[in-house]
Amino acid sequence: MSLKYLSQKAAQAIDVELMSPTGGGFSFEQLVELAGLSVAQAVTKVYNKDQYPRIMVFSGPGNNGLDDKPVNKGLVAQCEELEIPFVDSPEHGLQDSDLVLDAIFGFSFTGDVRQPFVSAIEALKGTRLPIVSVDIPSAWDVEQGNVNGTGFQPSMLVSLTAPKQGARDFTGPHHYLGGRFISKKMDLKWGLNLPPFPGTDQCVKLDDQHIRPHTKTHQKYEEQAKQESDILRRVHQKDEAKLSDKMEDHFMRNVVHDSFS
Numbered sequence: 001m002s003l004k005y006l007s008q009k010a011a012q013a014i015d016v017e018l019m020s021p022t023g024g025g026f027s028f029e030q031l032v033e034l035a036g037l038s039v040a041q042a043v044t045k046v047y048n049k050d051q052y053p054r055i056m057v058f059s060g061p062g063n064n065g066l067d068d069k070p071v072n073k074g075l076v077a078q079c080e081e082l083e084i085p086f087v088d089s090p091e092h093g094l095q096d097s098d099l100v101l102d103a104i105f106g107f108s109f110t111g112d113v114r115q116p117f118v119s120a121i122e123a124l125k126g127t128r129l130p131i132v133s134v135d136i137p138s139a140w141d142v143e144q145g146n147v148n149g150t151g152f153q154p155s156m157l158v159s160l161t162a163p164k165q166g167a168r169d170f171t172g173p174h175h176y177l178g179g180r181f182i183s184k185k186m187d188l189k190w191g192l193n194l195p196p197f198p199g200t201d202q203c204v205k206l207d208d209q210h211i212r213p214h215t216k217t218h219q220k221y222e223e224q225a226k227q228e229s230d231i232l233r234r235v236h237q238k239d240e241a242k243l244s245d246k247m248e249d250h251f252m253r254n255v256v257h258d259s260f261s
């Protein structure tokens with residue numbers, strides 16, 4: 001069975017569930033620490049520190065970049081303490097960098113890019129440095145991907161929890177999965193089919209056997225959307241516990257498998 005690619009709604013619902021008692025009861029800080037650690041580990045597996053010593057981080061307002069979040073105060077203080085500089089413009093930062101980490105938008109991005117992020121996205125489109133995107137390349141539609149090819153194509157993508165549907169348009173050489181916080185129970189419930197993480201690693205490389213290019217027909221998408229909304233409805237109604245093990249098993253095997261294979 002292949003890895004599931006998440007819709008925007010499913011990604012958001014899983015995020016909420018992870019912080020609920022039935023999803024592991026993670027705190028927000030735990031999730032972002034684990035997600036950040038997995039991104040850092042994945043980056044160092046691909047980009048050698050000696051060859052790429054200066055990483056410029058583009059951070060956005062939501063949980064992908066944490067810029068407008070209360071936790072950001074502590075992060076800024078830590079960067080200052082560690083003498084990690086802040087830059088006054090994307091262009092100035094890029095000219096003194098070897099690698100770019102794109103953490104502007106994650107799975108809640110919608111519509112066209114609004115100010116003040118337009119210049120940052122343009123700078124990413126214009127740079128020749130390798131870009132590592134966190135969860136989904138910024139300004140890509142979370143489900144439709146790099147619509148009309150107008151976005152930038154990063155060299156590396158670190159999908160968190162599970163790739164988003166839009167990640168099917170990613171054609172770079174390095175796709176990793178991070179965010180090792182999904183229990184077997186949640187994996188089964190959402191039909192994620194996550195690959196095993198090696199040893200104590202916080203990330204796993206995704207290869208051809210996991211990756212599905214954007215070849216689905218519109219009809220397939222509609223079927224997938226309907227099946228996902230069935231899953232979401234069950235989650236919201238909290239009625240999945242009432243399903244017998246047999247029915248749950250049947251649902252996972254047939255509906256989820258048909259949809260994503």
Ligand SMILES: NC(=O)C1=CN([C@@H]2O[C@H](COP(=O)(O)OP(=O)(O)OC[C@H]3O[C@@H](n4cnc5c(N)ncnc54)[C@H](OP(=O)(O)O)[C@@H]3O)[C@@H](O)[C@H]2O)[C@H](O)CC1
Pocket residue numbers: 014015018031032035036060061062063064065104105106107108109110111112113114115117134135136160161162179
């Ligand atoms: N379970 C996990 O996998 C975890 C994932 N994590 C990371 O969190 C992000 C998702 O975080 P979220 O805050 O929901 O979403 P974003 O990071 O995309 O940020 C939303 C903010 O962006 C603004 N926005 C949205 N669209 C636009 C646009 N077109 N132009 C400008 N700004 C935009 C939005 O503003 P609104 O006014 O629309 O609300 C928000 O301010 C996920 O991708 C992971 O990276 C966590 O690490 C935890 C676990």
